[in-house]
Amino acid sequence: MRRPTDSNDRPSRLSIFLRRQKRLLRPLLVLVAVVALGTGGMTALRHVGSDERFAALRARIINMLPLRITEIDVTGCVLTSQAALQQALGVRTGDFILGFSITAARERIDALPFVDHSVVERHLPGTIIIHLFERSPFAVWQNHGHFMLIDREGRQVRDQGMTGKDAEAFMQLPLVVGPDANTAAAALIDELSAQPEVRAHVVAASRVGQRRWNLTLRNGTTVLLPEGQEVAALKRLAQLQENIKILDRPVIAIDMRLPDRLIIRESPLAPNDNERDKGDSQPQADPTGLQAPDAPWLSSPDTGPRRRRA
Numbered sequence: 001m002r003r004p005t006d007s008n009d010r011p012s013r014l015s016i017f018l019r020r021q022k023r024l025l026r027p028l029l030v031l032v033a034v035v036a037l038g039t040g041g042m043t044a045l046r047h048v049g050s051d052e053r054f055a056a057l058r059a060r061i062i063n064m065l066p067l068r069i070t071e072i073d074v075t076g077c078v079l080t081s082q083a084a085l086q087q088a089l090g091v092r093t094g095d096f097i098l099g100f101s102i103t104a105a106r107e108r109i110d111a112l113p114f115v116d117h118s119v120v121e122r123h124l125p126g127t128i129i130i131h132l133f134e135r136s137p138f139a140v141w142q143n144h145g146h147f148m149l150i151d152r153e154g155r156q157v158r159d160q161g162m163t164g165k166d167a168e169a170f171m172q173l174p175l176v177v178g179p180d181a182n183t184a185a186a187a188l189i190d191e192l193s194a195q196p197e198v199r200a201h202v203v204a205a206s207r208v209g210q211r212r213w214n215l216t217l218r219n220g221t222t223v224l225l226p227e228g229q230e231v232a233a234l235k236r237l238a239q240l241q242e243n244i245k246i247l248d249r250p251v252i253a254i255d256m257r258l259p260d261r262l263i264i265r266e267s268p269l270a271p272n273d274n275e276r277d278k279g280d281s282q283p284q285a286d287p288t289g290l291q292a293p294d295a296p297w298l299s300s301p302d303t304g305p306r307r308r309r310a
Helices: 013-022 022-050 052-064 082-089 100-109 166-172 183-191 232-243 273-277
Strands: 071-075 115-123 126-134 140-143 146-150 173-176 201-207 214-219 223-226 253-254 261-266 297-301
Touching: 022 126, 082 100, 082 126, 140 183, 146 166, 173 183, 183 201, 183 232
Parallel strands: 071 126, 140 173, 173 201, 223 253
Antiparallel strands: 115 126, 140 146, 201 214, 214 223, 253 261, 261 297
16 A cells, blocks of 8 residues: 655646756756856956056967978968068068968968959968959050059059059059050060060160150160161160170260161360360360261161261
8 A cells, every 4th residue: 555645745847847947957067167268368368468567478379389380371462572462461481370360461461562352371280372453554644634544455554543562553553644545555664574684774765656655764865766776776785784884874865766877965075175165276075976067867777988978
């Protein structure tokens, strides 16, 4: 015969529920504790990172960490120099890979003259990947007093005017001047690039009558190129520069429009020089080899003695 059970000995519904949920409550409590410890650790780390008193300790801890940069991969780098990119990145191989800000590095790289935007990625344990998306300016076009960056086809490249990084791009690119100079610039610049000794002296190229070019040199000399014969003329000019350093001589203009001769316009003689020349019974030799008897224009074939232009 069964004894009746006392109702006071029965567990409550709450205690039965808690016993059943005991296995779930323990992991939840552990998770809460971990989150609390992590939050406290991050707060302390921020305080240490921002406090200069802990700079030495922070540097020592970083040097003890094993994660080092072993490789920096760059794609899309054509116009941007490696030195400028390295300085903007702010780290190099061997540095701690977690010791720099990706956001700050990307902002510095985006500020470089030819960079439109960039993507900087950190791949543990030791790789940094940089994707550059460069603007494609090919030259600076001056037209009716306005300057703009143009691409190889002569189209305008988006810029921010003559300030900031665009000013740096303006200083590094060749300058072409005049109507339709933008569309004709690519061929001339390619031809100049084939003659580096000549291009090193050129600061600007002006389009004349939408059919030919005048080159302005660093010393102020103007070189008049023939229409449609720029390649041959630049080769002649490079040969003359090699032989007699013609691009370094103090002349006003070098006219190459005639196929069989070179016409050189010299600077007028100073008054004191004229008076001295009148009093001399013997003509004085010109150390440049380009002195005219009494006219500022000379005409000389590529070979043989020079003759005065009629």
